[in-house]
Amino acid sequence: MTERPSGMRSKVDWQSFLGKHDPLWTVKPVAWEEGAFIGNGRLGAMIYGEENRAGRGSLRFVLGSTEVTASAPDDVGSAIRVPIGELVLKLSGWIYQPLEIRLVLWDAEIRAELTTTRGKVRLRAFVHAVEPVVVVECDTDEGEKDARLHWYPYPEIHPVHLQTDRDYVNPYTPPIVVERSEERGVSVGVQSYDREADEGCVTAWQELTRRHTGGRDEVKELEDQDQEQKDQDQEDMEQEQGCRSSSEIGCTESRVCFLTVYRGVSSSARTEAIETVQKAVRSHWDSWLNVHRRWWHDYYPRSFLSIPDTRLEGFYWIQMYKLGSAMRSDSLVLDNQGPWLTSTPWPGLWFNMNVQMSYSPVYAANRLDLGQSLIRGLRKHKEQLVRNVPEHCRHDSAGLGRSGSYDLNIPVEEEVGNLTWLLHSVWRHYRCNLIDELLRDTLYPLLRRSVGYYLHLLEEEGDGQLHLPPTVSPEYGSFAKLKVADCHYDLALLRWGCETLLDACERLKIEDPLQEKWEDVLTRLAPYPTDETGFMIGRDVPLAFGHRHFSHLLAVFPLHLLRGEEPGERELILRSLRHWVAREGDLRGFTFTAAASIAASLGLGNEANAYLQTLLHMITPNTMYKEAGPVIETPLAAAEALHDMLLQSWDGTIRVFPAVPDAWRDCSFHDLRAEGAFLVGAVRRGGNTVLVRIKSMAGEPCLVRTGWTGAVQAKTDSGIVALEPTEGVVRIALQAGEEALLFPDGEMPDFSIVPVADDPRMHHFYGGRKPWRLYGLPIE
Structure with a gap:
């Protein structure tokens, strides 16, 4: 046997690998669904221009803050x-041709070269990964020396722009009073919704010039600089270097704007915003920029995957960028927008699918810190979850309605x-790190109360079984307010809640007085209603028309209560899946992400891939997603569906490459x-x-389904041992911190x-719309 290196090594040149997937625009983006996006979990900007005559010379940085909200009227x-x-x-x-706007994934920044009818502009923009600051840096040639950045509060946005954006208006936008001032060299804009409630926001910004001296960069105020003095040789070099940033290509100076947004209109909010801008201005530029880049350069390598479908692979890595731009461990729970x-009819959080699907990829992608934002939100508002149920149930119950x-x-x-x-998402988080504090202090008590509310609703009928009264199956007959028993x-x-509570009691060594009740529920709970088409919505209610949600398939995905392992079960799941997607009246993007995951759970890689390919036709050019308005969960859930094709781990068994399409002859992940x-x-x-590597972080029992039929070799620090699979599953004992490399005999x-x-x-492929690349045209 030939000796090889002792451990699995990642040989990924991350800058080059991600660079080929950088979203690229060679035509100006002109709408939200085409824009380049930047963010840090709190602040963000969507960058695009306009096609109307009034806006052809403008590039818009449409700002967003996840923390800025207003109290809406009761009917909203x-x-x-x-x-x-x-x-x-x-x-x-x-803005004219040629132009290039590139979202550099590795550095999480926009780099652009814009040609106008008067000259050229080079631009860089990013939201700092650690500080709540948006940065826009640009330099111009002589023809565009008068280019300037202008801040517009929402009420002052050009009516043409508002009309363009408002395909679907917000259900409520409060009256806004705008005040402008300048304090300590920082421009300040305050937008007040309700001063007594401290509702509104403060935007603070400062525009400077940055002189590049070959060593430490100098940042000075605009009025102290002569903007017209440029070195012609340096300018010629910039022309040759394309979209690299000013400091990287030797430009003598550039303009840079530092901007932040804070929630509230109080003097403290104003002071904090001003000090944030001043801190950024005073920082050593290169060191400050490197903090931003270091965060992202540490973020990406937490996991890796590569597949031979380059378009889908690129889509996946843009979703990883999107996650890192939309979430932080200490941010608010990710809502429908990030x-x-x-403009949207959904400016908040929806808990009957959206939040759960938005968080779904963080677990397998090994980005659990981002998932902490969900746990943090539940911990902070656990008393409110109790108040959400009727008063007579609050002693032992908790719940959460649809949206808010x-x-x-x-x-x-x-x-x-x-x-x-929602607690199933927290359970996934726990199962991926096995930190019992999360289970004991947060998940177990909340799940106990959530199941407790169900126990108030259960009714015993003449058949001796426990039944549920009429409730809503999300998205089926929503407008008719259809309820089903x-x-x-x-x-x-x-069922999942009772099973999980019993598992938690065993894990935590708890003797809960409700254990007997949970066991009784599992024994006597009514079975899932089915008919000749598969799973029904509920008792006496078949799936009779288009249903975008998978609420009638939840036992299959994501709960994996039904796994296709019992007699007739696989056929039932498959029949249900295909009947569902055949009802074309109301299918949406997230329909196909769930369908892909369900097909993957059955090992149907070709079918799972077909669902994902269908979805890609519904994704916007910048990988966002729109229905009646933008919602973020669908493209993120597609990343999770790809995980499900490469790795599954429910029911205590790790499944490696469980649903790989026939066309994917080569794949790798780490x-x-x-x-x-x-x-x-x-x-x-x-x-x-040819190779599987398992590293245990907690010393749990390790069961691996590799797909190999013969003997398996396992290389550990102790040497190489032969393992015989049992029913296709390899069992290997690993202590916390140990790893094994598995390969066929x-x-x-x-x-x-x-x-x-x-x-x-x-x-x-992404950025500007490029459908012609899909059809084999002779494009270099």
Whole structure:
């Protein structure tokens, strides 16, 4: 047997690998769904221009803050997101051709070269990864020397721009009073919604010049600088270097604007905003920029995957960028918009699917810190979850209605199971790190109360079974307010909740007086209603028309209560899946992400891939997603569906390459996270899995389904041992911190993780719309 290096090694040149997937615009983006986006979990900006005559010389940085909300009238709901305005780069000429705008994923910044009818502009923009500051830097040639940045509060945005953006208006935008001032050299704009409630926001910014001296950069105020003095030789070099930033290509000086937004209109909010800008201005530029880049350069390598579908691979990595731009561990719960608010009927949080799907990719992607924002929100508002249920249930129950704001003040009505489903996301988080404090202090007590509310609703009927009264199955007959008894959605969540509580008692060594009740529920709970088409919505209610939601399939996905392992179960799941997607009346993007995950759970890689390919036709050019308005969960859930094709870990078993399409002959991934707190890597070559690496983070029992039929070799620090699979599953004992490299009996493979071969025509597919690249046209 040939000796190979002792451990699996990642040989990924991250800058080059991500660089081929950088979204690229060679035509000016002119709408939200085409824009380039930047963010840091709190602040964000969507960058695009306009096609109307009044705006052809403008590039808009439409600002967003996840923290800025207003109290809405009673007929709308609780506090909702509010648009805050924009920073506009006004040019002397019209933006023309050629141009290039690139979102550099590796550095998380926009770099652009704009040609206008008067001259050229080079631009860089980013939201600092750690500080709440938006940065826009630009330099111009002589023809565009008068280009300037202007801040517009929301009420002062050009009416033409507002009309363009308002395909679907917000359900409520408060009256806004705008005040402007300048304090300590910082421009300040205050937008007040309700002064007594301290509702509104403060925007503070300062525009400076940055002189590049070959060593430390100097930042000085605009009025102290002569903007017209430029070195012609340096300018010629800039022309040759394209879109690199001014400091990187030797430009003598550039303009830079530092901007922040704070919630509230009090003097303290104003002071904090001003001091944030001043701190950024005083910082050493290169050091400050490197803090931003270092965060992102640490973020991406937490996990890796590469597939031979270059377009889908690029889409996936843009979603990883999107997650890092939209979430932080200490940010608010991710809502339907993230930091890129635009006109929408959904300016808040929806808990009957959206939040759960938005968080779904963070677990396998090994980015659990981002998922802490959900846990933090539940911990902070756990008393409100109790107040959401009727008063007579509050001694032992909690719940969450359909939609509302970050305070979770959303009383439960006929849609009962949303909190239970949300806690399934927390359970996934726990299962991926096995930190018992999370289970004991947060998950267990909240799940106990969530199931407790169901126990108040259960009714014993003449058949001796426990039944649920009529409730709502999310999205089915919503406008008719259709309610069904023994709703699949609720039966599945109640069953999952009882099973999980019993597992938690065993894990935590708890003797709970309700254990006997939970066991009785599992024994006597009514079965999921079915008919000749598969799973029904509920008792006596078949799936008779288009249904975009998978609420009637929740027992299959994501709960995995039904796994296709019992007699007839697989056929039932498959029949239900295909009947569902055949009802075309109301299918949406997230329909296909769930369908892909369900197909993957059955090992149907070709079918799962077909659903994802269908979805890609519904994604906007910048990988966002719109229905009646933008919602963020669908593209993020597609990233999770891709995880499900490469790695699954429910039911205590790690499944490696469980649903790979036939066309994906070569695949690789590294440090995807599996339940049981395992980091998993694997390599597939020529249609065969050649290597699997498992690292245990908690010392749990390790069961791995590799797809190999013969003997398996396991290389650990102790040496190489032979393992015999049992029913296709390899069992290996690992202590916390130990790892094993598994490979088929025979020659030891190369333990290197590298990207698979790609299709250069699919490089930079996203950004501007480029459908012609899909059809084999002779494009270089």
